Amino acid sequence: MQCHEVRDLADAFIADELLVETNQEILRHLESCPDCRAEIAARRALRSRLKAAFAGAADLAPREEWLSEVRTRLQVESQSARRSWNSPATWLALAATVLLAAGLGLFTLAGSRGAAGLLALARSAVGDHRNCAVRFNLAEKPIPLSQAAEQYDPIYRVFEATPAASVSGRNGTIEVLERHSCVFEGRRFAHVVMKYQGELVSLLVTEANAGPLTRLPAPGESGLALAPGDGYNVVYQQARGYAVFVVASGNATMVRDVADAIDGDVLAHL
Amino acid sequence: MSGPEASSDWGVFEREALPHAEGLFRLALWLVRDRSEAEELVQETLSQALTSFHRYKPGTNCRAWLTTILQHVRSNRWRAKSREPVVSDPDERFAKSLAFVPPVPDELTDEDLLAALRRIPSQYQDVILMCDVQELSYKEIAAALGIPIGTVMSRLHRGRDLLRIELAGYRGGVSRQAADLG
Numbered sequence: 489m490q491c492h493e494v495r496d497l498a499d500a501f502i503a504d505e506l507l508v509e510t511n512q513e514i515l516r517h518l519e520s521c522p523d524c525r526a527e528i529a530a531r532r533a534l535r536s537r538l539k540a541a542f543a544g545a546a547d548l549a550p551r552e553e554w555l556s557e558v559r560t561r562l563q564v565e566s567q568s569a570r571r572s573w574n575s576p577a578t579w580l581a582l583a584a585t586v587l588l589a590a591g592l593g594l595f596t597l598a599g600s601r602g603a604a605g606l607l608a609l610a611r612s613a614v615g616d617h618r619n620c621a622v623r624f625n626l627a628e629k630p631i632p633l634s635q636a637a638e639q640y641d642p643i644y645r646v647f648e649a650t651p652a653a654s655v656s657g658r659n660g661t662i663e664v665l666e667r668h669s670c671v672f673e674g675r676r677f678a679h680v681v682m683k684y685q686g687e688l689v690s691l692l693v694t695e696a697n698a699g700p701l702t703r704l705p706a707p708g709e710s711g712l713a714l715a716p717g718d719g720y721n722v723v724y725q726q727a728r729g730y731a732v733f734v735v736a737s738g739n740a741t742m743v744r745d746v747a748d749a750i751d752g753d754v755l756a757h758l
Numbered sequence: 759m760s761g762p763e764a765s766s767d768w769g770v771f772e773r774e775a776l777p778h779a780e781g782l783f784r785l786a787l788w789l790v791r792d793r794s795e796a797e798e799l800v801q802e803t804l805s806q807a808l809t810s811f812h813r814y815k816p817g818t819n820c821r822a823w824l825t826t827i828l829q830h831v832r833s834n835r836w837r838a839k840s841r842e843p844v845v846s847d848p849d850e851r852f853a854k855s856l857a858f859v860p861p862v863p864d865e866l867t868d869e870d871l872l873a874a875l876r877r878i879p880s881q882y883q884d885v886i887l888m889c890d891v892q893e894l895s896y897k898e899i900a901a902a903l904g905i906p907i908g909t910v911m912s913r914l915h916r917g918r919d920l921l922r923i924e925l926a927g928y929r930g931g932v933s934r935q936a937a938d939l940g
Contacts, residue, residue, distance in 0.1 A: 493858055499914045503889060505896050531918060534925075535890045538875065541868035542891045543785060557802055559772075560777060560865070613931040721887040 494524045555652045588653050609675075609694065613733035616672035617690040621681045622737075628671045633678060637668030640676060643730065644669050646757040647678040647693065651750040657684055658745045682746065689736040690747050691754070696731040700702045723747045728758050771811050779804060782824055783886060789832065795896035803828040825888065829902045836895045858913060874924035882917025886912055 494517050500506050518525050542548065620626050635642035647667055653711050655662040665688075666681040680691040721743040725732045732754060734747040782803060786795035807827050810832045814823055864876075875883055887928070896914075902905045 496915070497913060499889075499918060500896070500911060503896065503914075505911075532920075532921065534918065537868070537871055538886070538890050541871045542788075542887065544868060545784070545872060547785040548787050550787075550800075554797055555783075558804060559776060562771075562776075562804055563768060563803060566806060588761055604884070654798075755913070 491517075491521060491524055494538050495522070495578070498524075502528065502532055502535065502628070514604060526530050538619035574741070576742045578725075580713060585586075609731050610722045610724060612672055612675045613677070613690070613692040613731075613735050614722060616670060616675075616677050616679065616692055617720065617735040619671050619672060620679060621666075621688050621690045626670055626672065630670040630679070630724055633667055633669055636676070636678070640669075641695070643693075643758070644678050647691075649755050650757050651680065651682075653690065655749050655753075659665055659742075660685055662689070662746055662749055684736075684746050685742055687742060689734060689743065689752065691746075692733045692735060692755045693754075694731050694733075724753070725751065730758055732758070771808055771901075774814070774816075775804065775807055775824060776813070778821050778824050781821065781892065782828055783823045785825070785892065786828060786832075788887065789884070799828065799831060802831050806831065813924070819898060822902065823890055823894055825894060826898070826902040831903075832900045871925070874921055877924055878917060878920040882913055882920060885913045886921065889914055 494501075494514055497506060497510065497514060501511065504511075506514070518528065527757050558601075563623045616626075620630065631639075633644045633648045651662075651664065653664045662682050662684045664680055664682050668678055668679055670679050675694055678691075678693040682691065720735055721740045723734045723743055725747075732751075734743055734750075736743045736746070766915055779800065783796055783800045786799045786803075787793060790796050790799060803824060875886065884903060885899055888894045888902060889896075892928065894902065896907050896910045899910045902908070
């Protein structure tokens with residue numbers, strides 16, 4: 489093999505793309521040709537340096553928060569693909585995802601578009617359910633829906649009669665216990681507290697495009713931190729700029745039953 | 759993992775595909791030169807990969823598979839924006855200008871190296887990055903870019919020569935343009 493042939497095949501040789509026989513011919517040539525050895529070495533060195541330079545370039549590095557956001561968004565997509573409901577509308581089930589968000593210790597977000605914003609909203613909804621429906625522990629006293637409709641948004645008036653006081657669920661009756669508007673960590677909700685199979689279930693509706701949302705505390709931090717095992721099941725749907733959540737600490741099937749029973753009525757009015 | 763159901767499992771996707779997110783982003787940012795566009799490109803790439811993860815064959819090169827999807831997404835976006843590929847094929851233009859390839863100076867920094875790479879025509883950048891950085895085989899590069907393997911080989915060879923010419927001309931922040939050499 490001649491020098492010019494070796495030079496022509498140098499890249500393929502380095503990339504291990506040649507036939508065994510051709511490789512051996514090149515190796516035989518290199519044993520006796522210092523110029524071609526130097527050429528191959530130079531090409532190898534350039535390749536290594538380029539890889540290292542590219543991998544280490546700070547201005548090409550992704551943002552850490554973006555990587556976390558992508559991961560979360562893909563996981564939500566993965567879950568939604570597996571958990572599509574049979575109801576007319578397509579609800580997005582976020583069961584256990586709230587705990588994931590807490591575990592990741594995410595996000596600082598402007599607005600609620602995207603899965604990360606959705607998770608932040610879901611977490612606020614869980615916080616409201618726990619601190620309002622379950623513990624009566626809100627910093628700000630709830631107000632009637634009619635008052636909220638006058639002061640903030642006419643949409644609140646919808647929930648004075650939606651869902652109905654008594655709705656048939658798959659395994660029993662869903663009874664409305666209370667309706668009001670409340671605020672959790674600065675976010676205002678229309679809140680309908682229901683009871684189904686002995687469990688408190690919240691319907692929480694909030695404006696989806698309001699922002700920015702505050703950073704979620706990680707487990708162990710003060711404030712709203714869902715400890716591992718302290719799971720709530722959340723189902724979600726967005727309609728006309730409003731995020732609609734059904735939240736309970738019961739099993740996912742029970743929460744889904746409630747959402748299936750009321751979603752048609754809620755969506756029709758939104 | 760033996761079928762679509764198993765392949766679609768989040769855990770497998772997380773283990774096989776997500777570790778490549780950073781490398782994909784670096785490649786995307788290099789290619790499109792806009793951070794937010796690169797983020798969208800990689801997000802869409804990974805989303806499509808998740809949707810069609812049942813098509814991924816375990817044991818094959820996941821990075822190559824993802825890079826191919828990224829190239830398709832990028833091409834579709836180009837078409838959507840009615841943008842043409844940046845450079846016409848200059849293979850022949852450079853073919854006879856590379857009889858002598860000078861050595862690479864030792865004192866070059868990583869920044870010099872990347873700046874020199876940026877100065878050569880984009881189709882050479884693409885194949886060099888896919889080969890050297892993404893470590894794709896020639897066959898995988900050909901599939902990702904939709905070009906014959908022979909073209910991959912010739913672009914790699916000439917692209918590296920052009921890069922070395924750029925680097926050899928680099929002295930204290932001043933470089934010669936490869937295009938000026940023909």
